Amino acid sequence: MRAATLDDLQPLYEMAKLTGGGFTNLPPDRNSLSRKLERSDAAYARAGDEIVPETFVLVLENVETGQVRGTCQVFTAVGQNFPFYSYRITTLTQHSQELDRIVTAEMLSLTNDLGGCSEVGGLFLHPGERAGGLGLLLARSRYLFIAAHRRRFGDRILAELRGIIDERGGSPFWDAIGGKFFGMSFQEADEFNAVHGNQFIADLMPKHPVYIAMLDEAAKKVIGLPHPSGRAAMRMLENEGFSFQNYVDIFDGGPTMLAETDRVKSIADAHSGELESIALEKGEKALLATGSMADFRCCYGKRELRGEGVAIDARAADVLRVSPGDTVWSVGR
Incomplete structure (x- = not known):
């Protein structure tokens, strides 16, 4: 693992084309990746320990061949330049004396509670290298980077896991909520977010809570579930001390995992x-x-x-x- 450089654009682009969509931090767009590498380069070059919104890109290099075969990212403080939106699953309990009945309803509330958290994300390992513990090296190297530069990171860390994507590349969650308001497919919204950011969510997404009971079954079933390819990543996060605290992604409903920075196992140890x-x-x-x-x-x-x-x-x-x-x-x- 090493710090990415501007020369890593082509291998990152080639890996981005293999993600299959829904991978906001690694879009198959050369201009977006180039800008991300430029921001990362500036972050590595900056002196000082104050926490400012920065992105660090790391890559996995085969030292024998020089090939880049994986990547991951670390973000110092999300939601500082633009709001960081999530849905939080909340519960409303109501009682009717006339019916002598208590009704409990789950809702999705649009929040930016997680602004200021650091984030680990953008983890992708080339399909030809998924053996020998390289995924673990990718994931845990980020925590050693944070430990070595602790003052540059916040007191909490989050990790967003990609949600369920169907065989057509669509998202049942997006189709049930976002798709109703934006007039675009999940793939279109995901690509737009990856390139331009999610300010359009703030502009157009309904601000009132959404009752989960009113969603179709396909959407309800995927809320808080990781994509099958992300189950191992979820277990690794749980082993590090991350937990699901009822925050889900506004696009695909995937789980957001949270931990206190100093209690992440690889940082604490x-x-x-x-x-x-x-x-x-x-x-x-x-x-x-x-x-x-x-x-x-x-x-x-x-x-x-x-x-x-x-x-x-x-x-x-x-x-x-x-x-x-x-x-x-x-x-x-």
Whole structure:
């Protein structure tokens, strides 16, 4: 794992075309991806620790071939330049004395409660590489990046999971709500959001709560469910301490997962220490990382904690380009 550069546009574009839609953070649009890489480049270059809205793009590189085979993103503070909208599932309970009946109704309320949270997203692994724990490396490298630059991130982190998309590329959730008001298909709305942002949601989406009972069955069944390809990602998030707190995506109804930053397992357990040796032969399997901002690199390797210091294996040291005396972040695999 390393910081993305402007030269990574083509491989990112090729991977974006493989996502199958509904992947707002990795649109198959060269101009959008180019602008994202430019913002990421500026974020890596900025000095100072204050929290401002920034995007960091990371890529997974095969160090033997030089090919980029995966990517992920970290956002410092969502909803600062533009509102960050979600639906929150709320409950209304009413009682009728005449009927002696209590009626409980679930509703979807449009909110921007999550503004100011940091976000992990944009995770995509090339279909030809989905083995050997590379997805875990992609996901957890983001937490070591956050741990190494903690002051640049908020007190809460969210992760949006893609919702259910049917075989036609449509969204039952969007068709039941957004499609009624916008006069465009899910794919059109998703592409527009990826390129232009979601201010049009604020302009046109109804502000009153939507009663879930009034939606069709196809829409009700998918609320809060991840796309089948995202189930493993949801389990990884849960293992890190994220939980579903009744927020869903306004486009496809996919779940938004939340966690307190300092309680995310890979951040709480991260160890930072001076590298004492690069000749370790036997040790604990771990994620290892080094470097600040644009120099950040992360890989799998072996470690041995030695008080405040750490020893790692020679192969990992070569990939990370570190030598004794450098600072290495690590967390057990």
